[in-house]
Amino acid sequence: MTANPILSVRNLSTSFRVDGQWKLVVRNISFDISPGETMAIVGESGSGKSVTSLSIMRLLAKDVSRIEGEVLLNGRNLLGLSEREMRHVRGNDMSMIFQEPMTSLNPIFTIGRQISEVLTRHKGMSKAEARAETIRMLEKVRIPNAHTRFDEYPHQFSGGMRQRVMIAMALASRPKLLIADEPTTALDVTIQGQILDLIKTLQEEEDMSVLFITHDMGVVAEIADRTVVMFRGDAVESGPTEKIFHYGEHPYTRALLSAVPKLGSMEGQDAPLRFPIVDTATGIITEPVPAVPPTREMQPVLQVKNLTTRFPVHSGLFSRQTGSIHAVENVSFDLKQGETLSLVGESGCGKSTTGRSVMRLIEPTSGDIQLDGLNVRELGTSDLQKMRKSIQMIFQDPFSSLNPRMTVGQAIAEPFLKHGLGSKNQAREKTADLLERVGLSASMMNRYPHEFSGGQRQRIAIARALSLDPKVIVADESVSALDVSIKAQVCNLMLDLQEQLDLAFLFISHDMAVVERVSHRVAVMYLGEIVEIGPRAAVFENPQHPYTKKLIAAVPVPDPARRGIRRGLMDDELKSPVRPIHYQPPKRQYREVSAGHLVQVA
Incomplete structure (x- = not known):
């Protein structure tokens, strides 16, 4: 027997008020996410994927946005809840990680205080209990020396470590659904790999469902059980990730897949190779043309030897x-x-x-x-x-x-x-x-x-x-x-x-x-x-x-x-x-x- 979905989205449509007129930007999106499953919404800028996630979380400004349809979390329609009821749902039953952690973390509070606040507000813990649980969460997201880093500020962390803090905050109340909106886009490739591994591990440990939003098909392949492809506000294709990758039918799906550079695809090529270009309307692929190797010996136009650049660090009373x-x-x-x-x-x-x-x-x-x-x-x-x-x-x-x-x-x-x-x-x-x-x-x-x-x-x-x-x-x-x-x-x-x-x-x-x-x-x-x-x-x-x-x-x-x-x-x-x-x-x-x-x- 199939378990009931954690999240059911039915005919979700979102409009924004522009110059006094309602402009529809997301049209009739429907999907289910089962317990422990990862669903990816993939598409480029302007496709509507982030608006979809913000609509589910009810984080759009009420006076300029209109959300229609149904968003059922454990059978409860979130679109019918009051703002006060939604505040209890957010950070408790479902949490969200945003793309840029520095804009999501408050620079004037320590990271420990910001995570602890989730626990004192949603779980009714005392300060001491919240501190102990926060340190446990920081250790869980593999932040070294969690005891000492509890009292540090966001600017004292690297980009990858700040994203780990955001994950710890999102997971502090043990939500059943985590929405991750482009959580690795701004990160270096090694940090991205660590964050993807971390999300997979935590998902297994907590039996958590994940809605992962990205434009990177390589990330989708590594993390998603099922995938929804969005293009200009519409879900143009959805299904198991393997099927989307191997038998994608929509021209836009094929365009996204063909544009992904594959490491190792240059074997046997002497010169750089152009990318294949796909017409998103027809799906017609223009095959790549190798660059022409120079026929003569090229002279160095720039020569750099023993270049050293250092910046002074000043500290103390007299700087x-x-x-x-x-x-x-x-x-x-x-x-x-x-x-x-x-x-x-x-x-x-x-x-x-x-x-x-x-x-x-x-x-x-x-x-x-x-x-x-x-x-x-x-x-x-x-x-x-x-x-x-x-x-x-x-x-x-x-x-x-x-x-x-x-x-x-x-x-x-x-x-x-x-x-x-x-x-x-x-x-x-x-x-x-x-x-x-x-x-x-x-x-x-x-x-x-x-x-x-x-x-x-x-x-x-x-x-x-x-x-x-x-x-x-x-x-x-x-x-x-x-x-x-x-x-x-x-x-x-x-x-x-x-x-x-x-x-x-x-x-x-x-x-x-x-x-x-x-x-x-x-x-x-x-x-x-x-x-x-x-x-x-x-x-x-x-x-x-x-x-x-x-x-x-x-x-x-x-x-x-x-x-x-x-x-x-x-x-x-x-x-x-x-x-x-x-x-x-x-x-x-x-x-x-x-x-x-x-x-x-x-």
């Missing part, structure tokens, strides 16, 4: 320097014309600081940087501005790097005009050409950044970076915030531009599957140092350093057959790069594994 953050330590690499070198590693490893130090957006402490024959570290202010014609940067969030008060045409033309490369008419012609080149229309140049989607804004940021005809582009996590199909399109665009314009990319990312697809060479960074560097095939097919192996092992694999697998990743945090003031780092030795493949000797 004396007591130590240094060793953000980048003795890093060396070459980047050739027409080549992509990827810097990979977790947050805090120094990869973004390396990119900014090379451009002197951050002043390096020591080392040598040669760019197209120029000694970058010796340049004065005016020469530095000229140097930046040769090297440009694409940032992770294009919205914050574009001026909201400037049209995109003005934003793209601004560097061209500032460097005196031509007249206003020539700048306009150049802007029109660049917009067409990055897959947008020249007619869009009079629009403002807020009128574009995230993927379109990233294309605009790329066009702006190209306005000075640079030889090198530093792409700092430039696709990590994008939906999977948009990510594929932007990566393909970058490969197209590299071929057409002979660009060199310093590609900074923590997404190992994307890195494998777009790179010629890969450098793995840990605690400010390069621990392994070499041709892409050598690093991915024959990783030597334990940290490289750990990064590769943590990547979610879009194969439902792996759902029961635990990675057994260590729960330790990335070690601190803060060192005492007179600390001298050890001299590192490297062993050559094969031609150009070097690994740091422990």
